[in-house]
Amino acid sequence: MDHQGQSSGSDSVVLEMDSLLNELKRKLKSLKSSKAQPQEDSFPRIMVAKVGHLRRNVCNSEYDPDHVSIGPYNHPRQLPTQQDKVRSLLTVLSAAEEEEPSMTVEVYLKELACLEDKARRYYANTFDDITSDQFVHMLLLDGCYILSRFASFPAKHTAHAAGATRSSAFAAELEDLAVVRDVFFLAENQIPFFVLEKIGELTVPGGSAHVGKWIADHALELMKAQRYAVAAPAMVPPELTAPENLLHLLHMHLKPQETDALLPTATGKGAADDKPVSSVGRWRTATEYSYAGVNFKSQEMSEKGGVRCILDVKLDSGGGTLEVPRLDIDNETWRLLRNLMELEQRNREAVGSYVTAYCVFMSQLASDKKDVELLSKRGVIVHAHGNDGEVAQHFADLCKGIMFDTSEPKINYLWDIRQKLEKRSRSYPRRWMAWLKRKYFSNPWLAVGLLAAAVGLVCAIVQAVYSVLSYKQGWN
Structure with a gap:
């Protein structure tokens, strides 16, 4: 047994x-x-991945769509726009039929089916629970929805126009904002850009190039309206020549000018320092820098100037004025910045970490109510929140869960600026002079009194010396 x-x-x-x-x-x-896989797909791709739990726990709602779900991560999510996607398909088919009457939905499905394997590789998850038919169906409806919103197809009727007739202009405007937020801003809510190009190619002559231009123009206008950037990105090597998805398209606008000049030398040392001041990479607060005599100056962006996006932070040649592009803050600012950082967290080798470096800088610079108040007075921050304390709390929470080492010069484009500011902050003579200026010269009456006292002291010393000299001459 x-x-x-x-x-x-x-x-x-x-x-x-x-x-x-x-x-x-x-x-x-x-x-x-x-x-x-073929060699053409071996280049570093922009992967679309689930947001990490550490970052979701801070503010889960910043990563989820409220109006329209795009892509496989939100495929089961039932939102009110599901029927709008079918109307968008009709819009695209109508535009295609005007150019080619034989164009049918079967052609679109077959063409996208050929791209299914390539499209799946752009996601960190395998989505084994989504069949091929479901995946292709999703790509077609989501792609048509995006193009019906942001492309200029010559169709007689569009889904957006039909929706506008059913609602007020104000409601339509709110819907447009919700669509932009969900389609452009969210890291998980994305489909590959080449899917949009393929649908455009099937719809109108030269559609692939037209789609790229239409959406790129819309993205630029969006960045200008939000005052994040004022010029189109340079889509030339070593940069990727085309975006991988719509969030990546926005990210391409946010690259500081003269990046190579801002980075330290290859030896890891700053341009002006023999060695790093400190191994601790944390920035000081705005008030601390102010106590050390650092002034803050708001910079306006210009297409022809050296400030083209919010990341163009500079320190003047004297090291006493930090020039920071004005940041206009609204409720969507935090959402966009968080999702851009999420894009960089998953694709650092492909896209860099400029936005993360900037967010860490701002979150530590403006982490207290007094810091936000100071930066608001200098015009560096403009916000419509209830109070400065609320904005400071948003900044304090902005980078929670983010993996980023500010002490690493290879990934922090602001490393050299931080080194110079830290050196200035540790200079006791500069701190003493800054204290004296703040204590006595901020008030004109105190300044006049101090000047009068100094003049009186000098006169008293001169009189004493004169009396001594007169006494000695008389004695002799």
Whole structure:
């Protein structure tokens, strides 16, 4: 009996091992298959991934769509715009039929089916629960919805126009804002840009190029309206020549000018310092820098100037004035910045970490009510929140859960500026002079009194010296 029992237990172990072996073989085969993809797909792609739990726990709502779900991560989410997607498909088909009467929905499905494998590789998840038919169906409806909103197809009727007739102009404007927020701003709510280009190519002659221009123009106007950037990005090597998705398109506008000049030298030292001042990478607050004699100056952006986006932070040649582009803050500012940082967290080698470096800088610079008050007075921050304390709390929470080392010069484009400001902040003569200026020269009457006292002291010293000299001459 014991022998039979041992044999039965051994058989179960063998069965479990066989099951485990088959599962591992399947995974290895899948991995080898993904590595064997054509060379054209081997460049660093912008991966669309789920937002990490640490960042979601801070503010979960900043990453979820409220109006329209796009892409496989939000595929099961039932939002009011599902029927609008079908109307958008009709809009695209109507535009296609005006150019080519034989164009049917079957053609679109077949063409997108050929892109399914490539599109799936742009996501960190495999989505095994979404069938091929469901995935292609999703790409078609989501792509048509985006294009019906942001492309200028020559259709007689658009889904957006039809929706506008059913609601007031004000409601339509609110809907437009909600669509922009969900479609452009959210890291998870994305489909590959080449899907949009393919739909455009099937719809109108030269549609692929037209789609790129239409959406790029819309993105630029959006960045200008929000005062985040005023000029189109330079889409030339080593930059990617085209965006991978709509959030990446916005990210391409946010690159500081003269980046190479801002970075430290290859030896890891600052341009003006022999060695780093401190291994601690935290920025001081605005009030602390002010106590050390650092002035803050708001910079206006210009297409022809050296300030083209909010990331163009500069320190003047004397090291006493920090020039920061004006940041206009509204309720969507935090959402956009968080999702841009999420894009960089997942794709640092492909897109860099400029936005993360900027957000860490601002979150530590303006982490207290007094800091926000100071920066608001200098015009660096403009906000419509209830009070400065609320804005400071938003800044304090902005980078929670973000992995970023400000002490690493290779990823922090503001590293050299922080080194120079830290050196200035540790200078006791500069701190003393700044205290004297703040204590006595901020008030004109105190300044006059101090000047009068200094003049009186000088006169008293001169009189004393004169009296001594007169006494000695008389004695002689």
